[in-house]
Amino acid sequence: MKICLRPVNNNDVSFLLDLRRKTMHKYSLEISEENDSSDLSRVKYSFDDIQIVRYREKDVGMIKMSKDYSENHWYIYQFQVDPEFQGIGIGKAILNDICKSAVSVNATIGLSVFKNNPAISLYRGLGFKDVASSKYEFEMEFNA
Known part of the structure; x- marks a missing residue:
């Protein structure tokens, strides 16, 4: 499977807005009002x-992640794959690579996910554990 990542640029804003609407509105609208x-x-x-x-x-998704090397902690703020390309292993492949990189430098990875988002099973399957929870979200962590 040929998957790669490329840096974002200002020409990607409309793609990212469309992707957000396709991937997140069905989960976030139950919690808060989403708008442009x-x-x-x-x-x-x-x-x-x-x-x-x-x-x-083809551009099919995005990942927004920060890496704090002083604390050896990475955080995934957003991870979205166009629904047309979900279920074929793209998300799993990207996250597998990130987890392997984290293990190689002994970093932890954190993320939050809506409780109604089926991606929870993907994260848990890769070794992410629930570390906290709120009314609408789980905080999860992968420990190298």
């Missing part, structure tokens, strides 16, 4: 930490 302004602010938050997921020469 909130979508744009979420896309622009830590914009330079975004990498675009490519599959077969």
Whole structure:
């Protein structure tokens, strides 16, 4: 499977907004009102930490992750794969690579996920554990 990541650029904003609507609205609308302004602010938050997921020469997703090397802790803020490309192993392949990299430097990886998001099973299957929970989300962590 040919999957790669590329740096984000300003021309990707419309792709990222569309991706967010396709992937997150069904989960977040149960919790809060989503609109164009909130979508744009979420896309622009830590914009330079975004990498675009490519599959077969097509942009199919994004991952926004920061790496704090002083604390040896990485955090995935957003991870989205276009529903048209879900279920074929793209997300699992990207996360596997990230987890292997974290193990190689003894880093932990954190993320939060809506409790109604089926990606929870993907994260748990890769070794992420629940470390906290709120009314709507689980905080999860992968320990190297």
